[in-house]
Amino acid sequence: MNTASSLLAIALYTVATGLLWQEIRQGHPRxxxxxxxxxxxxxxxxxxxxxxxxxxxxxxxxxxxxxILISWFVVTLTLLSGIIRPLLSILVAIFPFTAALLLIxxxxxxxxxxxxxxxGVLSHIVLSLLSYSVLTIAAxxxxxLAIQEYRLKHHQLRGxxxxxxxxxxxxxxxxxLVLIGFVLxxxxxxxxxxxxxxxxxxxxxxxxVFSILAWLCxxxxxxxxxxxxxxxxxxxRWTLLAFALLLIGYLGSKFVLEVLLQRS
Numbered sequence: 308m309n310t311a312s313s314l315l316a317i318a319l320y321t322v323a324t325g326l327l328w329q330e331i332r333q334g335h336p337r338x339x340x341x342x343x344x345x346x347x348x349x350x351x352x353x354x355x356x357x358x359x360x361x362x363x364x365x366x367x368x369x370x371x372x373x374x375i376l377i378s379w380f381v382v383t384l385t386l387l388s389g390i391i392r393p394l395l396s397i398l399v400a401i402f403p404f405t406a407a408l409l410l411i412x413x414x415x416x417x418x419x420x421x422x423x424x425x426x427g428v429l430s431h432i433v434l435s436l437l438s439y440s441v442l443t444i445a446a447x448x449x450x451x452l453a454i455q456e457y458r459l460k461h462h463q464l465r466g467x468x469x470x471x472x473x474x475x476x477x478x479x480x481x482x483x484l485v486l487i488g489f490v491l492x493x494x495x496x497x498x499x500x501x502x503x504x505x506x507x508x509x510x511x512x513x514x515x516v517f518s519i520l521a522w523l524c525x526x527x528x529x530x531x532x533x534x535x536x537x538x539x540x541x542x543x544r545w546t547l548l549a550f551a552l553l554l555i556g557y558l559g560s561k562f563v564l565e566v567l568l569q570r571s
Contacts (some may be wrong), residue, residue, distance in 0.1 A: 309354060309355045309358040309359075310413060312351045312352070312354040312355035312358070313351075313352075313355040313409050313412070313413055314413075315348075315351040316348045316349075316351035316352040316355060316405075316406070316409055317406045317409050317410055319344050319345070319347050319348035319351065320345070320348045320352075320402045320403065320405055320406035320409075321402075321403070321406050322344055323341040323342075323344040323345045323348060323398075323402050324341075324399060324402040324403045324406070326340055326341040326344070327341045327395055327398060327399040327402070328399060330395065330470065331395070331399065331470055338395055341395075341398070342386065342389055342398075345382065345386050345398060345402060346386055348382070348402075349379065349382050349383050349386060352375075352378075352379050352382065352405070352409065353379055353383070355375070355409070356372075356375050356376050356379045359372050359375065360372055360376060362419070365422050366422045366429075367419045367420065368420050368422060368432065369419050369420040370420075371411075371412045372419070372420075373436070374408060374412070375408065375409065375412055376436055377436055377439050377440050377443065378401075378404070378405045378408050378409075379405075380436055380437060380439075380440035381401055381405070381440045381443050381444055382401055382402075382405055384440055384441060384444060385397055385398060385401055385444055386398075388444075392472070392480065395470050396451045396470065396471055397444065397447050397448060397451065400447055400450075400451075401444075401447065428502045430498050430502070431495060431498040431499045431501075431502050434491055434494045434495040434498055435495040435499075435557070437491050437495075438488055438491035438492040438494075438495045439553065439557065441484060441487050441488035441491055442484070442485070442488035442492065442521075442525075442549075442550055442553060443550070444484055445481060445484035445485050445488055445546055445550070446546060446547060446550040448477070448480060448481045448484055449481055449542065449543045449546040449547055449550075450543075450547070451471070451477070452474075452477045452478065452481055452539055452542075452543055453539075453543045455471050455474060455477060456474065456539055456540065456543075459474065474539065477539075478538065478539050478542065481539075481542055481543075481546065482529070482532055482542065485525055485528060485529060485542075485546060486529060488525065489522070489525045489526060489529060492518070492521070492522050492525065492553075493522065495518075496515075496518060496519065496522060499515065499518075513556060514556045514557055515556075516556065517552050517553065517555050517556020517557070518552075518553065518556050518557070520552045520556075521549045521550070521552040521553040521556065524545055524548055524549035524552060525545075525546075525549045527545065528541075528542060528545040528546065528549065531545070
């Protein structure tokens with residue numbers, strides 16, 4: 308991974324975070340400036356991700372590289388959505404987390420895990436990364452919604468609550484994200500079944516089981532919303548449960564295999 312690009316991205320994410328906090332705490336209009344800094348940071352982040360992902364001997368899908376790539380997808384998708392809707396509350400969480408992730412990867416990245424000829428598996432990898440990215444944003448949205456609901460209930464109307472959209476809008480945004488993520492996760496699981504051979508040999512059984520459990524939870528949430536009118540509190544619980552299963556299944560499995568067991 309390119310060190311200069313990573314350091315530039317870390318610096319830009321940090322400055323953008325500071326500007327967003329100024330808007331939240333002091334009411335200064337800093338959102339647009341922070342958004343453009345975020346765009347520049349994402350470009351540097353993307354360059355760093357690409358140099359780490361594509362190597363002379365194949366595609367690197369190690370734990371650290373995949374984490375960096377997912378975080379880039381999350382930032383990019385959120386920035387694109389931020390053009391249409393103000394997502395200050397999500398960006399102020401994503402920017403510092405991404406900066407910290409880049410810094411950790413620079414200091415202690417995991418060993419490379421290479422795929423020489425990805426072929427059709429590439430579509431599965433891309434869909435998986437996209438689905439995890441969208442559902443990560445959904446999980447952050449669920450946490451933000453929980454904070455908003457708690458503060459409204461206890462009449463704490465200062466700080467971040469001043470810059471958040473109405474509660475109904477936040478709910479709608481959450482279900483939109485879950486729906487998009489669910490569709491992408493469905494395609495990811497489908498392409499995995501079609502293209503990936505010998506799950507046991509590739510140590511993918513745990514990932515597959517947890518992914519399917521997460522898919523069932525997200526599907527249940529969407530059905531509950533459509534048929535039973537589930538609202539914010541129930542949606543928050545199901546979203547975070549499903550995301551936790553997804554996180555354990557993918558990043559958790561990779562951490563155990565690559566870091567603890569030292570398997571490729």
